[in-house]
Structures are given as structure tokens and as C-alpha cells.
Amino acid sequence: MALNADVIALLDEFKDIRHKIHQHPEVGLETAQTVVLIKSKLDEYGISYENIGVNSLVAEIKGKAGDTTVAFRVDMDGLEMSEENDFSYKSQVEGRMHACGHDGHCTSLIALAAYLSKHRDFNGTVLLLFQSGEEGYEGALRVIEDxxxxxxxVDxxxxxxxxxxxxxGKIAVHNGACxxxxxxxxxxxxxxxxxASMPHVCNEPFAAVADIIKGLQTIVGRKVPSHERGVVSITQVHGGSLRNGIPDNVMVQGNVRTCNEDVQDLIEESIAQTVAGACAIYGVKGVLDYVRKHPVLINSTPDVARKAAEKVVGPENVVTDLESSMAAEDFAFFMKHTKGCYVWIGNGVDSPPLHNSKFDFNDEILPVAASFFIAVIDELL
Incomplete structure (x- = not known):
């Protein structure tokens, strides 16, 4: 691997920063103390910055002549869950932990800032965006709205x-949906x-709900083309408070995932048809509230990312045939406004999964991530 020597020389320092962030996780848009730490490092490096969004931060680093701007974005927020690791830097905040690696993402961009503070021999501008609220709090939208x-x-x-x-030591680059x-x-x-003893004088909603749930489970298998992917999950059902009473209302909640916007449209339409049909059969009223939380994350410049990754880890360690993930990422909102690419950097074969109480960002990939960012700059600027 061709890891950047300047980053490697400061790796112990970056590990310490990552561990401090890990010990003090902040949730959602409330990343104020993490921002204070980042600002202290940017001040040390002599890099200017400004607040943006809600507790997010953007730093601007100008190189030599040139009008191309490349932005790098990382997230900062943790999760509301208790950590089960027992290492020295485990979370000190009860019920909160960095279970998705955002502490490492954030530190990787700090490492890039340290490098760029001494190496501005590129043509154009680099932006470093430290974003709050990735975990469902619309942090990316708050940045865009600001x-x-x-x-x-941003080019x-x-x-x-x-x-x-x-x-x-491996980097995955997806062509298209990531x-x-x-x-x-x-x-x-x-x-x-x-x-409950006189259902004939009632109009029981559970019968329609049962058909709705059954119908929703057939959408992916019967309506989504077999070469496409989709998930429809029922996550909550609430109704009634008495063992011997039929309720007026039953509420059903669920979640939909897909990697194709046409399939997204198809599933929403099919859910509406299923609800309307079942409610018509049983003579009840059905109201569907459907919210599109995150769009599909589409990589538009995978070739740039692939070339940069090959410089860092070698062509044999760049993976281009992995399936896209059914998890969502609000980086997708940025891709509605500019070109770019989102990659996966291996955290280890034996790593606990994301959002697991024993997950920990692998410190050894800090220089891989920072070196990848530097290689992207070399490719474009």
C-alpha cells in the first residue's frame, strides 16, 4: 500500500483524537463539543472555517491557480445505544456510543486537514465538511438549506x-447505486x-390490517422486477386496549428500501393500492402517509474514486463487484446537487457489524481513508 508518509508520521496523534471523540459521543444535530474539538485542530493547522447547517462545519483550503472545487464530507454523530466494549476509550456517556464509525470518519478528515496545512501545491480549492445528524436527523439537508x-x-x-x-486495506467502489x-x-x-362479543354491530379494522400486511409482503416478490432489489418491512402495529373490545383505529408502520428510483415509485404506488383495496373490501377507512426519507445514493464519478483507490491500496485491493447496501446514507442528498462518489473502506473481516454495541472503528484504516482523500485531490487538482 502507498499510504501517505505525512499521515503515517502523525498516526498516534490521530488515534488519540479518534479515541477522544469516541469517548464523548453526541447524537443527532447536537454535535457542539465535537465541533469545538475540530475547530481547535483547524486553528492549530491555520485553516479557516465557518459554521453551517446545525452544528456542522466547513473548512476551505485554497491551493494555487485553478477554479475547480473538491469537497470531502464526513459525519460526526453517534447513536443512542449502550457500548459493550471494555477498552480504555469506551464511551463515557451512558446510553450513547459511536457504533457507526463516525468518530473515525471525522478523524480521517482532520488528518487530511493536517496534511493540507503543509501541502497546498494543488490547483483549485478543497472543502472539508464535518456534518452533524447523519443518523436520520436530516443533517445533510440542514447544510444544503443553509x-x-x-x-x-462544488464541482x-x-x-x-x-x-x-x-x-x-481494501476499498470498495460502486458504479451507480451504492x-x-x-x-x-x-x-x-x-x-x-x-x-368483542358483537362484531356484527362493529366495523373491525384488524381484518383489513391483516390483509394489508399480507399484501405488502407480496409486493417485492410479485411486482418488483426479479433483477431489481427492494425491501418492504412492517415495523410496528398498534391498536386496541381491551381484551373484549374491538377498537376504532389500528396503526401500521413500515420501512421501504430500494436502489432504483423507478422501483421506489412502484413500491409506493403498490402500497397505496393494497391499502385502498383491503379497506374497500372491509368497509373501513384507510389513510396512507408515505415519506421519502433518503434518496438512492448514486455514484456519478466512480472512475475517479477507483483510480485514487488504486494509487493507495493497489488495483488488487480495489473491489468493484459488491452489491449496493440496503442501508441508507444522507450523502445521497449532496449527490442531487453535484458529481461525486462514496466508497467503502474495509474495517476488517471480523469487525462487528455497524450499529452493534461492540462495533469500533479500526484505527489502522485512518491513514487509508486520509490517503484516499489525498489521492482524489491528486487526480482532480
Missing amino acids: SFFDKYK YMFGFHAWPGLAS MASEDRFEIMVTGKSGH
Whole structure:
């Protein structure tokens, strides 16, 4: 591997930074203390920055002549779950931990900042975006709504995720879809309540709900083309409070994932048809609330990422045939506004999965991520 020597020389320092962030996880948009730490490092490196979005931060580093701007984005937020690791830097905040590697993502960009503070021999501008609220809190949207793409002419944007199950020293680059869309739905079925012994004077909503749930389970198998991927999951059903009473209302919630926007449209339409059909049969009212939470993350410049990855880990360690993930990533919102690519960097074959109480970012891939970013700059600037 051709890891950057400047990053390797400061690896112990970067590990210490990562461990500090890991010990003090912040959730959602409330990443104020993490931002304070990042600002202290940027001040040390002599790099200017400004606040953006909600507790997010963007730093700007200008090179020599040239008007191309490349942005690198990382996330900072942890999760509301208790850590079961027992190493010295485990979370000190009860019920919160960095179970998705954002502490390492963040530190990798700090490492890039340290490198660029001494190496500005590129043509153009580099932006370093430290983003809050990736874990379902619309942090990317808050950055975009705060005029990010109006303040900065972003020609390319890149990001990465530490990836369990992929060997450390390997980088996965997807052509096209990398991460799935995420849609959320709620169905409220309303009938007529009454005594359980006299269903004939009621209009029981559970019968329609049973058919709706059964119908939703057939959408992917019967309507989605066999060469496409989709997931429809029922996650909650609530209704009634009495053993001997038929309720007025039953609520169903669920989640939809796909890697194709046409399939996304098909599934939403099919859910609406299923609800309407079942409710018509049983004479109850059904209201569907369908929300598109994240779009599909589409890589538009995989060749740039692949060439950069090959420089760092060698062509034999660049993986291009992995299936896209059915997990969602709000980096997808940025890809609606500019070109770019999101890659996976192996966290280790034996790494616990993401969002697991024993997950930990692999410190040894910090220089892989930072070196990948540097190689992207070499490719484009």
C-alpha cells in the first residue's frame, strides 16, 4: 500500500483524537463539543472555517491557480445505544456510543486537514465538511438549506464509510447505486368500535390490517422486477386496549428500501393500492402517509474514486463487484446537487457489524481513508 508518509508520521496523534471523540459521543444535530474539538485542530493547522447547517462545519483550503472545487464530507454523530466494549476509550456517556464509525470518519478528515496545512501545491480549492445528524436527523439537508451550494461552487464531492466484513486495506467502489433509498410509511385504518362479543354491530379494522400486511409482503416478490432489489418491512402495529373490545383505529408502520428510483415509485404506488383495496373490501377507512426519507445514493464519478483507490491500496485491493447496501446514507442528498462518489473502506473481516454495541472503528484504516482523500485531490487538482 502507498499510504501517505505525512499521515503515517502523525498516526498516534490521530488515534488519540479518534479515541477522544469516541469517548464523548453526541447524537443527532447536537454535535457542539465535537465541533469545538475540530475547530481547535483547524486553528492549530491555520485553516479557516465557518459554521453551517446545525452544528456542522466547513473548512476551505485554497491551493494555487485553478477554479475547480473538491469537497470531502464526513459525519460526526453517534447513536443512542449502550457500548459493550471494555477498552480504555469506551464511551463515557451512558446510553450513547459511536457504533457507526463516525468518530473515525471525522478523524480521517482532520488528518487530511493536517496534511493540507503543509501541502497546498494543488490547483483549485478543497472543502472539508464535518456534518452533524447523519443518523436520520436530516443533517445533510440542514447544510444544503443553509446555502452550501450557493456559498461554494462544488464541482465534486467525496465521502466514505468504514465497512465491516470487508478486509482492512481494501476499498470498495460502486458504479451507480451504492446505498439504498429509505422511505417510511404509516397506515391508519379506521373502523367502528364495539364489544368483542358483537362484531356484527362493529366495523373491525384488524381484518383489513391483516390483509394489508399480507399484501405488502407480496409486493417485492410479485411486482418488483426479479433483477431489481427492494425491501418492504412492517415495523410496528398498534391498536386496541381491551381484551373484549374491538377498537376504532389500528396503526401500521413500515420501512421501504430500494436502489432504483423507478422501483421506489412502484413500491409506493403498490402500497397505496393494497391499502385502498383491503379497506374497500372491509368497509373501513384507510389513510396512507408515505415519506421519502433518503434518496438512492448514486455514484456519478466512480472512475475517479477507483483510480485514487488504486494509487493507495493497489488495483488488487480495489473491489468493484459488491452489491449496493440496503442501508441508507444522507450523502445521497449532496449527490442531487453535484458529481461525486462514496466508497467503502474495509474495517476488517471480523469487525462487528455497524450499529452493534461492540462495533469500533479500526484505527489502522485512518491513514487509508486520509490517503484516499489525498489521492482524489491528486487526480482532480
